[in-house]
Amino acid sequence: MLATGNPTPQNEMVNRLDSAVSEVFEMMLERSCDPMDGDVHIVDGRIVARIQFTGAVSGECILYASPATAAVTAEALLGTASSEPCDPMVDDAIGELCNMIAGGWKSKLEHPQAGCLISVPAVTREGLVALEGKFGTKFSRTYSFQGNIFGIVLAF
Amino acid sequence: MRKVIERALRQAGLELTEVLQASNGEEALQALRDESGKPNSLALILSDINMPVMDGLQFLEQRRDERLAPGVPVVMITTEGSEPLVLRAISAGAQGYICKPFTAEQVKARVVPLLPAA
Numbered sequence: 386m387l388a389t390g391n392p393t394p395q396n397e398m399v400n401r402l403d404s405a406v407s408e409v410f411e412m413m414l415e416r417s418c419d420p421m422d423g424d425v426h427i428v429d430g431r432i433v434a435r436i437q438f439t440g441a442v443s444g445e446c447i448l449y450a451s452p453a454t455a456a457v458t459a460e461a462l463l464g465t466a467s468s469e470p471c472d473p474m475v476d477d478a479i480g481e482l483c484n485m486i487a488g489g490w491k492s493k494l495e496h497p498q499a500g501c502l503i504s505v506p507a508v509t510r511e512g513l514v515a516l517e518g519k520f521g522t523k524f525s526r527t528y529s530f531q532g533n534i535f536g537i538v539l540a541f
Numbered sequence: 542m543r544k545v546i547e548r549a550l551r552q553a554g555l556e557l558t559e560v561l562q563a564s565n566g567e568e569a570l571q572a573l574r575d576e577s578g579k580p581n582s583l584a585l586i587l588s589d590i591n592m593p594v595m596d597g598l599q600f601l602e603q604r605r606d607e608r609l610a611p612g613v614p615v616v617m618i619t620t621e622g623s624e625p626l627v628l629r630a631i632s633a634g635a636q637g638y639i640c641k642p643f644t645a646e647q648v649k650a651r652v653v654p655l656l657p658a659a
Contacts, residue, residue: 503621
């Protein structure tokens, strides 16, 4: 976990992200979701959802997960536990998850940054490798819920 | 998101006889035009703000200008909770505002009072 005393701007940014992720999972999926410490390899981040920030903040929020984790997440979000969601439904769910996390993170910013605009989510199945980062500063974080691991990158 | 909201409404104990779905504001306007003239066909409109093609605020303003389903309450469900956007939505006719993430209880608290039977 991050230190809470004398938070650096980076710690504040990541703490806001942790808080946004936790809120979304508890309220929308009725599950707890915790950040993971240390180096965590997500071997298969094939499904990638992106939300762009414009205006007072220029950057993006990228959520990536394996197809298996994405399917479990979609089931939890949509309440379709008995049948496997089809691919478009999984993509929609992952996009919405990224949207809610990015929106939650944004809402925790101070004025005037909190007034930035967020885009509609874009979801691809081409993996992180296909992303050509145009932003210089990145913060990566890995999360786990019920053994399912996914990653989030904030880039500015 | 539409599936998630539909699930929340059912969890809130609301009985949904028919749900018209639109993936953006333009489709929603067309659905309202198609519904116009049908008696008591709609009880509630739920809309996001961030949508492709036509966003939720443009949808609200166009709906107001065309006087489509004027007596039907509109609730916005969105991640955009900033004051200027909320005020713009209210001035364009929104009667409720739910910020994502939300619980079924929050949806119930904001939606049920706006329904005709309440």
